[in-house]
Structures are given as structure tokens and as C-alpha cells.
Amino acid sequence: MYELTLTEQNKVDAQLERKLEWARTHQLEAEQLALDATRLLSCTADRLEDYRNQGFFKRCWYSLSGKNGDMQRANQHDLLAMQQYSWRYINLLNERNILLAHSMITVKNNLLTLAIKEEETRNEIKRMAEKVYDRFVALEDRMHEVEVSTNIHRWLLTLDTLDYDERYTPYFRLLRIVNDFILLKDGNWSPQELRYLQKAVKEAGLPWKQPISIMNFVVGLINEINGSGQKRFEDLLRCKNGIILPASFILENISTPTYASLFSIVDNYSKSSNIIEILAQQLNCSKDHALKRVILNIVVKQGVDIKAQIPLRDLAIELLSCTSVSRQLFALSENESADSATSNSIEFQSVISNNIQPDGHQMEQLSEQAFELLPEVVNVITDDILATVFGDVSNMIDEYVENEEMEPEEFASYFSAEHVASLLEQGMEKAVSEILEQMASELGEDYSLEVDSKYITDSFRFAATKSMKPYLNSILVVEKAGATFLNAQPSTLASLTKGAGVGVAAAALLGPVGILAAMGANYLHDSVRVKSAENALDEFNACVESSLNAYDQMVSVLSQKTTELINSFMVYITQQLVNNHDVDKLGKFIIELKEAITEC
Template sequence: MGELLTVKTNTELKESDKAEIDRLIEQTIAWHSKNGAMIIKLTMDSVTALTASESRAKELAQQSFFKRAWNNLTGKNQKIRAQIDVDVSRVQYASQQMIQKLAEQNLLTFDLITAVNNKLNTLVLEIDEEFNQIYRVLGAFFKQTRSDVVQLENRLDKVERNLELLNWKATIEYQMYDGKEYAYLPDMEKIICIANDFLHKTKGIWSTTDLMLLKSTLAELGLSIKQSISARSFYQSLSEKPILIERLFDGISLDSLLAVEPYQAPVLKGIEKTLKLHSEEKYILESVKEQLHLAGVSCNERDIQLSLVHQYLKNHAYMNSDVEVNLFDFVVELLVDLNMIHTAVVIPEESGVENKKRKVAGDYDLSLIDMGENRLDVIEAVKNICEISLIEAKECINHVPSTILSRVTKKQANEARDILIAAGAKVIVKTYIENVHIVTALKDGYVKLKAQGNFVRVGEYVQKGTILAEISDVELTKPKPPSFLTGGVLSNHSKLRSTVSGKVSSLLVQNGEKVVQSQPIMVILIEA
């Protein structure tokens, strides 16, 4: 493995400081070497920090692995980490060493390196030539590392093959989506179906050989794997046919996507932004349209949406969505991003909350699902439970669902739960190994939870596709025609179906209650 770029900085680090940082890097990798999702995040954090300007690097230091992965350091180590947070020289050295040591331990896989290369190719470059030189050297390093990975795997004697994957490839031409065989789908729909299928067939664990099988599968379906594709064209297809987003995420919980920074998984964060512009951020789209209308400028809503997503990625993921990359490389990056959230083990951000959590070890987590109407009371409750400042408490609950307590005893979790419920919040207690899926309302209306066994109850195990509830346009007390007629759904009713398999943990609304779009309805503990 060749040496990575030696970053030139205005401040030369002392050898003792370098040694301290090296030890922290090694400790961090040891903690997370079995967590594929975290390895992806560490790599993306490091690459982004190395190619960033001074101001951007300082910002990244406050939110990347420097915060996430080193959140229980004390004493001298804590001092070194604090220096990293404010010194770009230390940021870049730590990032460089992280990449180098991940490569030395063979933790940079073919697919991850491909995703990094895509990131470098679509990066919004800085004006400073020094940073662009870093970018060029990084690109050469990762290309060489990917070649080394392929050669290493070719030398290994692997007789096992993924039989399920081989059978899938052999019958791929007969697979169907939306009433059409895969071979006759538009290119973007082929990519989406193949990516989701491959993820589930491999269960998120694949080799370079498996990826080469994927490559030949794409070619057999008529896709030119050497052609180029841009993220913007991908988002345009999703915007034109939003149901494709559901197909892409079929069987994949999006809960952990909230904990992913835009620059770590830019393709998925662009999709997330697309979804938000159709729901809670639709007002942004409407505001732009209104201003253009007042100015007498004709506009296309889809073009405005794509522009907003493009600017979001440019400013938060440092990505130019207009840049084209190789189609196969794009599919691999999409898989890396999907697998990051599909197999994620949630690692909470560092804060005063986390420091308090670690004082007592247990097997239970307390998660805040909805703050209710008394936001200030909930913030005060979190402050008292975690013994932190009001500012830290507010930051802790900025994004729900949010883990308030982690790895505490059941008694502690239940006591804190009662306090938060009294403050008007909706919370759940679960074991730390359980994943939570929040079922939300598809539209405004009245929720129907009971109908002679048609809907689920707390404690019931459900499969993907199970009808959970129904959202009606009219109050349940008013006369209306039956809504469960065979073969059809009435226009003023929407059946709420589960997108995951697991156990219904709790109901967050009452039968007949009026709800708004995206309001949490119930909680499902996802099967491992």
C-alpha cells in the first residue's frame, strides 16, 4: 500500500501530537471495524475534510467522526480532540491518517472506494490550488487502492459462491415491475429495481466478485455500463415518477438516514430532500413559485425542485449533481449508500447527554417519538433527566425520533419515560439492539384503528404489506360507505400499510383522532 499525501499545513505538528492522534485513530477503527456503516462514514468524513477549505474543515470537525467516534475520551485525549476541533492542521492530519490506516487494515472495499471516487469526481472544487492538488493526489491513491483490492481478492481461493445471487441473475429477465419485465423498463427503473434486489439478495454483504456479477447483470438487461449518468438526471426520474422512491427503499428502513450527514451519502440525501419538498418543505417550493409568478416569470415546478435539490447538495454535500459518472460506478455508490442505512448501528452524537448516559450501563434505550404541543416542557424535562444545559437539551431533540437515554437500566428508562409523558411527549422504551420504525400519516384526515380485526393491535407481529390503519377524509362518527370493499379503495380513504416486518410496540394516536400528514401513528420494532 503506497503512502498517502503528506498534507502541507501552515502549522507543523509536534511528533507527540501526531502520536496521540494516531493512537486515537487506531482506537476508533478498533471500535468500529465490524460496523460497515460506520467505516463508510469515517471514510467519507475524512475525504471531505481533506478536500475542504479552512472554514469548511473547521465546520466539519464539529460534526464528523471527530465528534461521533471519539465521544468518550477523557483527560489528555480529550484535550487533543479539542485541539483537533479548532486546528485545520490537525483536522487534515487526522483525516489523512484515518484513510491510510483503513487502507492498511483492508477496510476500504471495492464498492466503498468506487463511491469515494464518485465523490471526488463530483466534488465542488475550491479556488485554492493547494486543495485541488490534494484532490488529485487522493484520486490517484484511491484508484491504486481499488486495483490492489481486486488483485488481493483474485489471489484468494474462494470456492463459495452466492447461489441465491446466481439464481437471481439467471432469472433476471423474467422479473417484473409495474407490469413489465425488467428488460423493457426505462433505464432508471432498471437501476432502481436491480439495486434494491441486489441489496436484499446479498443481505448487504457482498464481494468484489458479486459486484462483477452485478455488472454483467446490468449489461444483460441492456444497460450500457460504460455510459455516463448524473445525479440530477436520477432525481429527475424520481420526480417524474415518485413511486420509484418507494421501490428503491422497499424493505429498507429510513430511520437511520436522519443520522447521516449530506456529504456521507449525497445520493440518498438528495432523495430525502426531494421527499421533503413534497411534504414538510413544500412551502419553500411554493414560495419560489409565488415570487416567480409575481415577477411575471413562467416556471416549471419540477425544474425548480431539481434546482433546489442541486443547490442543497452543493452547499451541504459539496457535490455538483450535474457532473456525470460511469453508470456502473453510480449503481455501486447507490448500493453503498443504501447499505449504510440498511445495516446501520446507530451511534449517537456526542453531547452532554451522552456523557451522562455512560455513567450507568444497561440494556435499554429511551427514544423520543413526538414532542407534542408543550415543546418547552419537554426540553426542560430532557434537561433535568440528562443533567445538561437547556441549549444541549434543545439540540438533542431537534430531530425526532431522537434517542434521549442509551444503555440504561429498565428502571431508569421507565422513570424518564414517565417524566416525559407527563410533559406531553410521546416516547418508547426498547432494548438497545432493537431498531425502531415510525409509521406516519400519509395525509391529513381521521385515523381508523379498529375495524373487526382488520387492523393491528399493540404486541402483534406484522409483515411488510400488512394493513395497519386507515386515514379517512371524514369523521368516523359520520355515516359513510364501507371502506374495505374487495378489489378497490375508495377515493376518500387511504390504507396505511407496513413497509417493514416486526412487532407493533405502541400506538401514538387514538381511534378517530384527527391527524396531519407525517404525524407519527404507531411504532414498530423491526425484526433483526
């Protein structure tokens, strides 16, 4: 699948040459991109829409595809080309000894856990993983005389006196060892030092050679959290300054499923605890079992084989590597956020305050900076708009719940696609008008924005009406299936959710899982009244699954449409500034874009 002709390979290698030179001086970002490249290999064309706005895909698109165009237009051919570039990038990093020792093990682990259906491709990837590990062994042979950190050496000699085998359960113990190690030395480990980490895993009484799957790791870890407590688990993930990195940052920036699953557990164990409980009721299982299913489902959607196994000693190196990379990237992003507004202001004000007429090259540089910022700014604006839009729909649901006298027939009319789309349009108009008002104050009256405002709201209304119908219809189907399950007349959503004891508005904001799980909980509670329960329950569950899919599709369509519309609008404004050679406003515009990203 990734094989290239000699001519094609030479062409790809030539285009990657600058990226490889960059990698030699940007080890942190190069390692991040190497992990992104491995993740990209498992992407399939049928899920291309799911990947577009994910961090790893965006980084590969702009760094490896050789394209600078609109990522939203990426197609199946583009995906295959990106995978071929990724394949060669990993190969060349390995062949030219650019990867650090710990990165080699992490890349090897990532390759071995990819979910690839085609046997030939699986074999190719396995051979690649073996080549990466062989390079690690060769590096180890060359550097066997490099002195090991004295702190690491002393720590290993006294490890057995710390009684970790008594104080920590197995997976907690593994995390504690990794955390200790990174406090002793936070990066640039030699192969020999990584062997010391593996020896520490052994000395702590863990089965260091035993292969372990991501599934067993997640399941075992959640079991230990239930026994030892969430706080103790979170303490093992804290940085030196006491903070835990945000799960959203890890999932966006680290393309390693095992490490990302740690923070998915943190996020779902706390923030989504109530929803997990509701889901557990709907699935008729324990909360920890529902949490395991949620976390593993997140991992599977990343194109990972959760049953693939790697030795525990190599998992330790992977966790160490990802901990180091994530903390460095987070520190870098924090520093950039703090400095960007000031540095950019100085840079542009030197042109603006002196009324210097920009030459063609200077204008080109400003133009490039503006267009490079647009994708991230568009994502920020899109998120804000969708939050506003769905907030209005949530208010509608609250209003419905308070009106307990509403009959099922009224429900169908009240939740019609046209009614909801109208509310969505109002939310869009509200959000867009705020953007336009801010733009107008920044750009002045020279730039016409009204036409774009109408185009955005009209286009969104059409997309909303079209995409809403399947989801809203599916809710009615679920309610009907639930009524069949109870062998009773359809009851209103309000009474169902009231019986299950869940806030509908809160559930709605988190998608149909909250609403439908609440309905399911109430149906199950009244299961004494069920006739032909097994078949009816199967039908109900199938309807719930269908509704979940309809909701996902609706959100995907609306998110994509909003992104396209806002992107079109922002490109239009930027192009006007460039065409008019308006360096003053273009400079201020770029500062505003960067500040918007920083504030987010």
C-alpha cells in the same frame, strides 16, 4: 494539505491504533466513519459553524480528533487536525485491508466527487482514490475463486426475461437492479459478486461504463418521477418490511451525496411540495426545475462537486453499499431504542435498590456515561425549545394577517426586533420552565436551578434581539423593493400573501422562503404594472437573497446560542450530581437522558 512529518504521522497513527482495532470488529460503524472521514476532507473553515451539529462532523470529532471536549469550541486548527486524522484513517483502513470490497468503491466514489479548490489537494485526493481502487483489484485477484451466491448467479442468468428495459426508465431500472440484488444477499459481498452486479447493469441495457455526474443523476431521476409517478419511485426504495427509511435518518447517518439525494427527493417531493411550488412561482420556473435546484443546492452544501463523474457501474455498487449500511444502522438504532430504557434501568437499579455505596471507579463510569449522553440530549432539548419559540412568532404573524387594517408604519413597529425578541424570550421561558419543573421533580430541592433559568433567558433575549434586527430589517427592504417593482405604495404583508394564496404562518415556520416567495409570486402576477421591470426585478431578487441569508444567519445564531446555554445548564446539573456522589439521582438522571433521546 494533509501531509505530515514522520514524527507527526507516527503520533497520529499511534492514536488511531485503537480505532483501527475497533474497526476490524465493527465493520458497519467503521464503514460509516470512513464515509464521514471522506466528507470531512472537503470542509472549509469559513463554514465551520454549519458543520458543528451535523452527524458526520460529530462522529469524526468524537472518534478521530482525539478530543472529548465541547465540540462547540472547535476552531480552524481543530478542523485541520481532524482532516489530517481522517486522511490517515482512510489510508490505514486501505493499507491494512480493513475495508470491505463494496466499501472500497464507495469511498473511492466519495473521494472523486469532493469539491476541492486547491489543485495540489485535488491531486492528492485523486491519488488516494486510485490507491483504494487498486486495493479493490488486488482483493479481487486474491478472491477470484470464492464461490458466488447461487441466487445471484441464477438471477443474472434470467435477468433478460424480466423485461426491465421495457418496464422501467433508466434510473428507475438501476434502482430496481440494486434492490433485487440486496434481496438476494444483504451484505458481505465478494468482489466477484459485485462484478455480477455491474454485469447486471449492463445486461439490463444501461450504459454501464458511461460516466455520470450527480447533477445528471438528480435531474434525470426527477424527470423520470414526473413521468412514472412518485409512488413507483418510493417503491424502489422500500425495505423488505415495506417501510422507507426517514430522510432525516439518512441525511444524518450516510455521508454519501448520491444516495442521500434519493431521500432528499422523497422528502421534498411530498412534505415540502407546496413550498416548492411557491418557490417555483418566485423563480418563474416549473416545479420540477425548482425541486432540482433545491436538491442540488443541498448536495453542493455538503462540499460536493455535482459535475464530477463516476462510471454508472460504480454508482450501482455505491447505491448497494449505502442501502445496506443505512438499513443495518436503522435496525441497530431501533433495537437500541427498544432495549436502552430496560437495560439501563436494570444496570442502575442494581446499585440503587441495594443502596450500594459506589466506589470511585463506579462513580467515574456513571459520570462518563452521563457526560457522553449530554451532546445528543442537548440537541433534543434545543430542537424542542426552538420549535416552541418560533411557534410563538408564528402566532404573532397569524394575528398580524387577521388585522388587515394595519398600516405599513405599524408593521415596522409590530415586527421590531425588540417585540419579536420579547416573544422569543417568552417562548424560551416557557420551554425552560417545563425543563426545570421536570428536573426539580427528578432531583428534588437539593439542587438550585433558578439562577440558571434566569441566566438562560437573559442570555437568549440578548442574542435574539441582536440577531433578529438584520432579518426583520431585510423583510422591510424586500417589501420596499417589491413596491418599487410594482411602481406603487408599499402594501402590507397580509395583502401580498393573501394575493398569492399562501398561509403566512405555515410559510414562516419554514423560514423566509415561504413568505418572500409568496410576495414574489404576487409581484410577478401584477407584472403588467411594472416600469423598468428588469432592473427592479433584479433589485427585488437581490433583496430576497439578502433576506434569506439574514434568516439563515439568525437561525444559526439562535440555534448555537440555545445549544450553548442548554449545554452549560445540563453540564452544571450533571457536575453537581457527580460532586455530591449522588449515585441514586445520577443513575435516574442517566435513565431520563436516554429516554429523552429514545422518545425523540
